[in-house]
Amino acid sequence: MPLLLIIYLAFISLGLPDGVLGSIWPVMRQDLGLPLYSAGFIGAVVSVGTVVSALNSYRLIYRYGTGKVTLVSVFLTALALLGFSFAPNLPVLLLWAVPLGLGAGSVDAALNNYVALHYQARHMNWLHSFWGLGASTGPLVMGMVLSLQYSYRFGYRLLGGFQLILVVVLLLSIRRWEAPHKPDLVGHASEPEQEPVKQSALALAMLGFFLYCALEVSTGLWAVSYLVEVKALDATEAAFYGSLFFLGITSGRMLSGFVSFRLSNTALIKGGLLVCLVGIMLLFFSSLQTSGFSLLLLGLGCAPVFPSMIHETPRRFGVEQSQRIIGLEMAAAYVGSTVTPPLFGLLALVLGLAWMPALQVFILFLLFLSIQLIKRFLNT
Numbered sequence: 001m002p003l004l005l006i007i008y009l010a011f012i013s014l015g016l017p018d019g020v021l022g023s024i025w026p027v028m029r030q031d032l033g034l035p036l037y038s039a040g041f042i043g044a045v046v047s048v049g050t051v052v053s054a055l056n057s058y059r060l061i062y063r064y065g066t067g068k069v070t071l072v073s074v075f076l077t078a079l080a081l082l083g084f085s086f087a088p089n090l091p092v093l094l095l096w097a098v099p100l101g102l103g104a105g106s107v108d109a110a111l112n113n114y115v116a117l118h119y120q121a122r123h124m125n126w127l128h129s130f131w132g133l134g135a136s137t138g139p140l141v142m143g144m145v146l147s148l149q150y151s152y153r154f155g156y157r158l159l160g161g162f163q164l165i166l167v168v169v170l171l172l173s174i175r176r177w178e179a180p181h182k183p184d185l186v187g188h189a190s191e192p193e194q195e196p197v198k199q200s201a202l203a204l205a206m207l208g209f210f211l212y213c214a215l216e217v218s219t220g221l222w223a224v225s226y227l228v229e230v231k232a233l234d235a236t237e238a239a240f241y242g243s244l245f246f247l248g249i250t251s252g253r254m255l256s257g258f259v260s261f262r263l264s265n266t267a268l269i270k271g272g273l274l275v276c277l278v279g280i281m282l283l284f285f286s287s288l289q290t291s292g293f294s295l296l297l298l299g300l301g302c303a304p305v306f307p308s309m310i311h312e313t314p315r316r317f318g319v320e321q322s323q324r325i326i327g328l329e330m331a332a333a334y335v336g337s338t339v340t341p342p343l344f345g346l347l348a349l350v351l352g353l354a355w356m357p358a359l360q361v362f363i364l365f366l367l368f369l370s371i372q373l374i375k376r377f378l379n380t
Helices: 003-015 020-032 038-064 066-086 090-118 121-147 152-172 199-229 235-259 265-284 291-302 305-317 319-351 353-378
Strands: none
Touching: 003 066, 003 090, 003 121, 003 152, 020 038, 020 121, 020 152, 038 066, 038 090, 038 319, 066 090, 066 152, 090 121, 090 305, 090 319, 121 152, 121 235, 121 305, 199 235, 199 265, 199 291, 199 305, 199 319, 199 353, 235 265, 235 291, 235 305, 265 291, 265 305, 265 353, 291 305, 305 319, 305 353, 319 353
C-alpha cells in the first residue's frame, strides 16, 4: 500500500472521533444520567490534551520519528474510543478523554509536517479533505448504529475497531516512514532553513491559525442558530443548511488540490478569504432561499486556507524548524477551537446573534492582515 494512502487513512482516523460526541450526546447522556453541560467538560479535557501533545510533538518526532509517533497516537485514540464504549460514568469518560486528546494532537502535527515537507500542495489539500471525510463518517456511523437499534456503545466499538485495523497497517509500514525522502520545496527562492526564525513572524503565524479556527469552528457551531434566531428559518431546514458548510469544506479541499497545480499557497489563501467574505456578506443579506448557498460558499472559502498555511510553513521558516513550528501552530489552532465557541455563545447571550457576520468579517480582516505582515517580515 502506498505510503501516501496510509497517511490519508490516518487522517480519516483523526477526523472520525471529532463529530461523534456531539452527535451521540443526547442519547449517551440519558443512558449515563448526565446533565447536558457535562459534554463541555469532556471536550475541554480533549482540547487540553491536543494542545499539550501538539506542543510536545516536536520532541517526540525528533526522538522516535514520524511513523512511530503516528502509530502510538492512533493506538491511543483507538483505546480511548473503546474506553468510551465501556465507560459507566463521567469520571471514566474524562479519564478516556485524556488519551483521545493526546493522540489527536500528536498525529495532527506529525502528519501535517510530513506532508508539508515531502509532498506538494495538492496532497496537503487532499489530506485535509480526508479529515473532513472522517469527521462526516463518525456521526454517520453512529446514526446508522442507532437506526439498527444497537447501543451507542457498539458504535464506539466499531470506530475503535477501525482505528485498531489502522494501527496494524501502520505497524506493517513502519520502516517506510523512515526511508530517505527529499523534501519537496520547489519554487521557494531563498534558503529559509539557514535563517534564524523571526519571533514576530512566528507569533503572527500562530495568530493566523488561531483566527482561522476561530472562524471555522464558530461558524460550524453557531451558523444554524443564527439562521433560526435571526433569519427565522425552520430548525430542521437550518440544520440541513448547516451541513452544507462542512460539505463545502470537504469538497472544496478536494477541488483545491487540483487548483493548486496553477496557484501558489498564498494565492489559494487569499482567494479563499475573498470567497469567505462573499459568503459572509451573502449570509448577512440572505433570504430563506439563499441561506444554504451562503454557508456552502463560506465552506468553500475556508477549504484551502488551513492546508495552504500549513504547507507554506517549511517554506517560510525552513525545513529544520518546520516540525517545531507546526506543533506550535497546531497548538494555537486548538486554542482557537476551544476558546472561540464559548466566547461566541457569551456574546450571543449579551448582544444576540445578529452581530455574528460582523465579527466574522473582523476575524477575516485580522487573518488577512497577519498573512500580509508575515510576508513583510520574511520578505517572501
